[in-house]
Amino acid sequence: MSEPAARTPTEGNDATGDAFESARTATYAVLAACWREPTERLVEVANGGELSALFGPLESLELHGLRSEYARLFIGPAGPPCPPYESVYRDREDDDEFGEVLGPATMAVERWYQAFGVEHRPEQRDLPDHVATELEFCAYLAEHGRDDRLDQFRDEHLTRWVGDLCDRVEAETRSPFYAALARTTREVVAD
């Protein structure tokens, strides 16, 4: 990977969100937050209708149930049916299996982080190629005006696996919220 290109303003850079450099930043930041473990704040915001433009109208969420569903889909103890890590989908020998975590794809992602001056916090015990972290990185690139690099990162990483993940989530989930999150994420990533 060569040195990042100089910051170039792009169309999406018109700040539509108060504290945001760009709408793109905000979109990725919101998606990243939604792919993390649900918080009280997430539930409040969703129930306040503030996510509906992204996800469409949502039934009222309840934190406890949402956390259970999150654990079931992405953590376990059973399965989990939808591991949220890139290398599981990309570093596999066969489509009918899950690959290992922390594989070559994870390393490639870490090199992206490194190249742009960020690192996966050591105290964050989840893995660097968690979908939320990759989306967070997209937000970071957008925020720093690296939209060209964002597109490249998306092409080299997110588009290669997030569709698979979202398919699995849609097939598995009992929660309209995660079905909607999967749909929207698929679209944003493919956009």
Place this chain on the structure above:
Amino acid sequence: MSDDRRGSKGGDGDGVFRRDVLKASGAAAVALGLGGGGYASSLAETATEPASRQNPGIESYVGQDEVIRTACAPNCRGKCPLEAHVRDGRVRKIEPQIPADERYKRACTLGLSHTQRIYNATRLKYPMKRVGWEPGSPNPEGRGEDAEFERVTWDEALDYIAGEMERVRDDYGPESVYFETGSGNNGVSGTIQSRLSSLFGGTQKSWSIDINVGLGFRRLAGAGFFNVPTNEVVDWRNANTVIVWGSDIFASNLQQDASKLLDAVENGAKLVCVDPVFTNTAAKADLWLPIKPGKDTLLTLSMIKTVLDDGTYDTEFLRKRTLGPALVRDDTGELLDASDVFDDVTEDLPVAVDESTGEPVALEPETYGEYALFGEYTVAGVACHTALSLLEEHVADYDADAVAAEVGINADNIRTAVRWLATRGPGGIASGYGVDRYKYGHTFGQAYAILLGLTGDFGRHGSIQGSHPLGGSYDNGGYDAPEDGPGTTSLAQTDILTAMESGDPYQLKVMYSQESNFIANQMPDRQRWLEASKSLDLIAVADMHHTPSVQHADIILPASHWFEREDVVDTWGGHPHIMYRQPAHDPLWESKSDHWMLVRLAERLGFGDYFNRDKSATLRELLAHDDEVDYETLKEQGTVKVSTPVVKFTGPFNTPSGRLELYDEDAPTEGGITLELPKHIESRTADDWDTAEDYPLMFIQKHSKWRIHSQYEYQNWLREINNEPQLDINPKDAAARGIEDGDYVRVHNDRGEMVVKAKVNDGMQPGLVNTDQGWWGSDYVRGHHNDLTHTDVCEVTGNFAFYDTRVEVEPAPSDVDTSKYTSNQPTGSGATSAGAGGD
């Protein structure tokens, strides 16, 4: 969700979607508090120069691996020393490590596939609590398949456990807390757990598995528990005849035993395999004796008779080291006591007759004399026979021709096998754990100890008495049972079951389980265990993987992989080394070592002073008492060889007479039958067993080469080869039931059922079916192999009789759902249905 949004998935909605989303997200982001960089929860800016200017990652291509020393130890008894090649902080390759004694460099496919265990997406990641469980309100009915879990912090998890332990200690006594350790690890965690249990006054189990044959042997030879101690395997090359009995060494002992057995074969040994199944080992044998299930003692009695008839017994050994010449009183069946014969003898010694003088003499251990081996004598007015004469009489009806049909083996082959053993010099019987799993397996241990006594196969190079070399252990200075505490109460596993079930001998209320998948997978009559465990107010399970037992837990504690721990590993039952585990990296996610968990639990229970959070310091302390191994050297070298005798059973036997007690005067009884000499007693393998008509097939559960007990569940490399449980069934039995290879079948009896794929396999004899043990509940289309097994044990050893099980087999009902194997689901995802990864 509205349709138009769905439509935006296609190309034409894109523009609309994009505008919507982009506009909306700013407000949402603010509402979520993500502004001002608040979205960056996982990424942080690095202080250093962007690595883009430093050729990022180039070291990964040209750098060198760091090679760390570690060890595998899932209780195949292999405990193979391994090397992990670490690059970029990750284990990339596993290779066998050359230990101090390089003859013990071994590893199997399983050990080499550990990368697929460490980096498995199915690992347990965070402490969890079952939804619906609360302290004092355990809701045990909520356990099992449908249980759901939520994340808790480590502090919360450990507080819950400590709180419950203290509560039930007050209400029921400390022994109501059961500290369970399985055989899944073999580092120091068992020792740490024992220390805590001992300080707390808890209960731990003693085994009711794999001790049948060993305890039968022990009565005569003074040694044996888990199988029988034997010469270190590097000595096996000196054996001229090896009878592998009830053990598929070439499939399930791929550790040291298999290679050393091949050394013996290469050196000219005759290999005999006694097994009801045409196993990998049978296929490599010079002679295969396809015994019918449960006839092992009967076959041994006929071999004894052959040796006696042929006169090929080892006279010198019998005279010097056994009770063969000892006189047994006709009136009482007891050994004639020297104190009743000689005025000057007060010790409790047996008596023999010196053939050259005709006079009685007291029998000392390890003392040769020209003792009469056979005959009747009247000594001090007491009519007696020699023990060997009684044996001869005892086996009179068991001529090879007479038993051939019943044991299912050609009489000439019986004689050939035992003649090789008796006449070709050193050798022996490498018994495995197969015969253990019949109810009265201990009588086989007794019988073959006698056979080896006749052939003199004890205490010399090339002798083989079983499959358990001693391996290496170290003196931990009593660390596991400190003097200050009330001590641990030990209960046999059979009693653990009744203690939970009915409070007999006392009520258990809390279970803390580590490196064990007993309760929901590995115990016979599994449903009975699950039902019994409902009396527990808390089940806490520490594991690396989501085993069925984890699915039955209330609190789940994610344990680190072996390669993520610093540890010291003994090699009990394996090769004579102590081994060091250097951690390859930090445990993934929030997993922790058992040591980490136990120390923090101990602190909460008020025993913090007895433990050290620093694992290195703990390991140093554990090794401080040993004369041969110290922490620094071990860490430096990776392995330290410890001294253990290569040849076993030299010197006096550990028995009252100091001799091999061919005749056991203090014999126990089994259903009123006394066992001074071994008797052929059968349970369900008997043709006239009362359910034989309804359940005509015997059902065994072999150990395969693709897993060690219930470990190695989710490795893709292994699943590719061995993807689902199957029922091995003879073509005739299959045809008689309209079953073809690959059909799903229902296997059932009066306890339960399982549905598995049939493997029509003429390696199985008619009347016998097999499903390899260790599969998890989630692997079965329906049921589980341990829903078919039972808890009926013999009186003498109380050993679980997994193989003494009858079943019937029929085509699976047409509505059975086999989609987990027929639809395209990623292996190991547990994704086919909710909770499917569990039970």
